[in-house]
Amino acid sequence: MRERELTTRLSDWTAEGLITEQARERIATYERERAPSRRGPWAIYGVLILGACILSVGVISLVAANWRDIPAAAKLGLAFALLGGLGAALFRAYDAPRRLRFDVLATLYALFSLATLGLIAQIYHSGGRPYQALLLWLVLIAPMTYIATHGFVPQLWVASSIGLFVVWALDETALWMRLFGERGDDLWTLFLIVPSLCLLLGNLASRRPRLAAASRGYDFWAFAGALVAIVATDVYFTFDEMHLATRPLAPAIVIALAAAGSLWARADLPQRGRLLLCALIGLSLLAYLPGAWAEHASSYRHSNGHELQGAAYLVVALLLLAAYFAVREQRRLFNAMTILVGLRFLIVYFQVIGDLATTGLGLMASGLVLIGTALAWYKTRDRLAAFVAEVVK
Amino acid sequence: MKAKHPGVLAALALPLVGLLLLTAWKQARVIIGTRVVVPIAGYDPRDLLSGHYLTYRLDLDSHAACPANEGDSDADANAETPERTRLLCLNTDANDRLEVRALATYEFDPPATPDGCTVVLRGTCHFGRFSANVERFYVPEKDAPRLDGAVRSRRGDIVLRVDRFGGAVVEELLLDGHPWREAIDKTSD
Numbered sequence: 300m301r302e303r304e305l306t307t308r309l310s311d312w313t314a315e316g317l318i319t320e321q322a323r324e325r326i327a328t329y330e331r332e333r334a335p336s337r338r339g340p341w342a343i344y345g346v347l348i349l350g351a352c353i354l355s356v357g358v359i360s361l362v363a364a365n366w367r368d369i370p371a372a373a374k375l376g377l378a379f380a381l382l383g384g385l386g387a388a389l390f391r392a393y394d395a396p397r398r399l400r401f402d403v404l405a406t407l408y409a410l411f412s413l414a415t416l417g418l419i420a421q422i423y424h425s426g427g428r429p430y431q432a433l434l435l436w437l438v439l440i441a442p443m444t445y446i447a448t449h450g451f452v453p454q455l456w457v458a459s460s461i462g463l464f465v466v467w468a469l470d471e472t473a474l475w476m477r478l479f480g481e482r483g484d485d486l487w488t489l490f491l492i493v494p495s496l497c498l499l500l501g502n503l504a505s506r507r508p509r510l511a512a513a514s515r516g517y518d519f520w521a522f523a524g525a526l527v528a529i530v531a532t533d534v535y536f537t538f539d540e541m542h543l544a545t546r547p548l549a550p551a552i553v554i555a556l557a558a559a560g561s562l563w564a565r566a567d568l569p570q571r572g573r574l575l576l577c578a579l580i581g582l583s584l585l586a587y588l589p590g591a592w593a594e595h596a597s598s599y600r601h602s603n604g605h606e607l608q609g610a611a612y613l614v615v616a617l618l619l620l621a622a623y624f625a626v627r628e629q630r631r632l633f634n635a636m637t638i639l640v641g642l643r644f645l646i647v648y649f650q651v652i653g654d655l656a657t658t659g660l661g662l663m664a665s666g667l668v669l670i671g672t673a674l675a676w677y678k679t680r681d682r683l684a685a686f687v688a689e690v691v692k
Numbered sequence: 693m694k695a696k697h698p699g700v701l702a703a704l705a706l707p708l709v710g711l712l713l714l715t716a717w718k719q720a721r722v723i724i725g726t727r728v729v730v731p732i733a734g735y736d737p738r739d740l741l742s743g744h745y746l747t748y749r750l751d752l753d754s755h756a757a758c759p760a761n762e763g764d765s766d767a768d769a770n771a772e773t774p775e776r777t778r779l780l781c782l783n784t785d786a787n788d789r790l791e792v793r794a795l796a797t798y799e800f801d802p803p804a805t806p807d808g809c810t811v812v813l814r815g816t817c818h819f820g821r822f823s824a825n826v827e828r829f830y831v832p833e834k835d836a837p838r839l840d841g842a843v844r845s846r847r848g849d850i851v852l853r854v855d856r857f858g859g860a861v862v863e864e865l866l867l868d869g870h871p872w873r874e875a876i877d878k879t880s881d
Contacts, residue, residue: 367832367873375715379708386708393700412707419711421744423718424862426825439710442703 305330347403348451355410362418371422378415385411393446402450409440409452430467437463449512457516461497465489479547490531491551491583494524495558498576502561525579529616532586533643536609548587555580575623579616586612610647614640625687633684641672721861725853726811728782729866730790734844745830746865748843749821750850752780756792758817778817779858781809803856814858826852826860835876842867842875 309323318326362374385408392401413436419425420432437460444456468475468489479488501517504510559580562573621636648668652661676683731751757780779795793809800812815824829850831839842848851864867875 367835379712379715382708382711386704390697390701390704393697393704408704408707412711415711416714419715419718421830423722424745424826424829425718426828426862435710435714439707442706446700446703 302331344399344402347399348406351403351406352410355407355414358411359414359417362414362421374418375422378411378418382408382411382415398450402447402452405443405447405450405452406455409443409455412436412440428470428472430463430470430473433459433463433466444513445509447512448509453512454516457513457520460500461493461520464496465493468492479550487531487535488547488551490524490528491587492554494521494528495551495555495580497521497524499554499558499561502558502565505565505567525620528583529613529620532583532616533609533613536586536612551587552584555584569626572623572626575619575626579619579623582612582616582619607647607650610643610650613643617643622687622690625684628688630684633687634680637676637680637683641676645669645672718861721855721859722853722863725855725861727863728784728790728811728813728852728854729849730782730852731846732843732848732850733846734840744833744836745828746836746839746843748827748829748848748850750824750827751846752790752792752822754820754822757794757822758820759794776816778815778822780813780815780822781806782813782854783808783810800858802858805856811854812858813852813854813860824852824860826850826862829862829865831865831872835872838876838879839865839867839872842872 306327309318309327312318313320313323362378385404389401389404389408392404395401416432416436420427425432437456440452440456444453447453467473470476497517498521501514501521504514504517559577562568562576565573617636617640621633621640624630624633624636645668649665652664732748733751734748758778777797779797779800781791781793781795783791783793785791795806795809795812799806802812805812813824815822817823839848847868849866849869850862851866852860853863854860865872870878
């Protein structure tokens with residue numbers, strides 16, 4: 300609550316006789332003293348990490364400019380001197396009472412390592428693939444990420460590791476493409492694989508307390524990836540463009556099943572939550588199997604043009620996610636999922652009435668549907684959350 | 693330095709030490725490798741400039757570099773065999789001409805170089821073109837267009853350093869037989 304809003308409320312409560320003048324003073328003092336320690340460091344943290352990232356991007360740009368007048372030995376010497384200085388400062392900051400300095404220095408150290416790797420590649424004209432450089436960098440900073448335990452660097456490592464997998468899978472010379480990606484459409488399975496892989500890694504990382512930050516990071520990307528996958532699957536059904544075969548789907552099935560199994564490795568997850576996520580994974584795989592099998596069984600291209608099938612899948616998938624968040628008592632995410640379900644219903648409405656929506660009557664009806672849906676959701680959202688939590692008990 | 697955190701020290705030193713070792717390894721390959729000059733050409737009509745580097749191909753006799761194996765059709769040998777390693781015997785004759793001959797695997801027993809070969813270069817064949825993972829040269833942005841034009845007009849050579857196992861690193865780009873910096877400076881004067 301903002302300070303001005305708090306002051307107004309306290310004045311109202313005092314005027315109504317709900318609290319005494321002394322209580323008002325004590326609450327105001329308490330909140331004033333608490334606010335800087337709660338919000339200040341986070342604001343500074345964000346700005347400092349942003350500054351470290353911008354500084355590192357500047358260094359990488361400087362490296363990329365490849366100034367010919369500076370000898371290679373001087374560039375390398377400067378890079379290693381900077382890296383050594385940062386490493387020494389980081390070691391000194393490890394035991395410091397304030398973690399902020401360590402986190403900022405660790406961010407700089409990690410990104411300067413990447414810049415130095417780029418410089419080495421530039422000076423020696425390395426012909427390697429981007430995923431190879433990314434893999435080497437992640438290996439080099441992995442122990443540092445492990446000891447950092449929290450802050451920005453574990454999140455940077457997690458996001459980069461997902462990027463590494465995607466870059467590797469999309470590289471035409473990599474093993475993945477040779478095994479599973481004979482056609483462009485086959486890479487569609489990455490939409491299923493990435494969230495499953497994140498869920499699997501997040502669950503496994505949750506077993507070790509030092510990897511708690513990485514586990515949270517993979518959880519976040521699993522959720523974000525699942526949303527993208529759900530929308531992508533809806534698109535897959537709605538348009539007649541995508542064609543899958545069983546072979547590229549095989550790794551998606553294996554990784555998704557491993558992710559489902561790993562849910563039981565997670566102590567903090569209620570049993571109902573596990574079952575709901577398993578249902579979501581099963582539903583997503585089942586959505587693809589008939590099309591892939593039809594493609595495998597015959598030489599003719601299977602058409603997937605079923606708009607309402609896509610909408611039905613998306614609605615059920617989002618409701619499963621909403622139920623999961625209701626079980627975990629995460630109200631905002633529950634609300635967000637139900638809003639997305641409502642939006643998909645509106646899209647179905649426009650798909651069904653088609654050109655009628657552009658007529659005067661159609662526009663009026665559409666406006667009323669929008670207002671009615673929003674009001675209905677707003678009025679029933681609390682009861683809806685309680686109902687869903689009760690149903691999945 | 694504090695001695696109570698050997699694990700922390702090792703974890704924080706790894707990026708620095710790892711990158712130093714990588715640099716040392718690359719520099720050692722440049723120093724130890726055998727020098728060989730190979731002509732280069734562009735992938736017409738593709739732009740040679742890709743970001744901050746030139747991409748090119750080694751201008752070798754493709755029939756000599758990527759011959760069809762016995763029992764293979766030309767298409768089989770040249771089209772899509774990225775995992776198959778190819779060995780090339782490169783020999784500079786008395787007139788500084790580069791002779792190219794494909795070797796069978798049994799003809800090369802590293803680190804000994806077969807008779808008549810200055811170096812043995814290891815690579816792969818893609819669509820009938822030999823690639824040794826040296827087809828990239830980083831250049832300053834402002835000099836890039838001139839270098840692009842020079843390589844496109846086949847005035848370029850690449851200086852490779854090849855180790856005894858057939859691995860190669862790029863040492864220098866030559867334009868009309870001179871290091872590219874000198875060649876660019878001459879044309880600017």
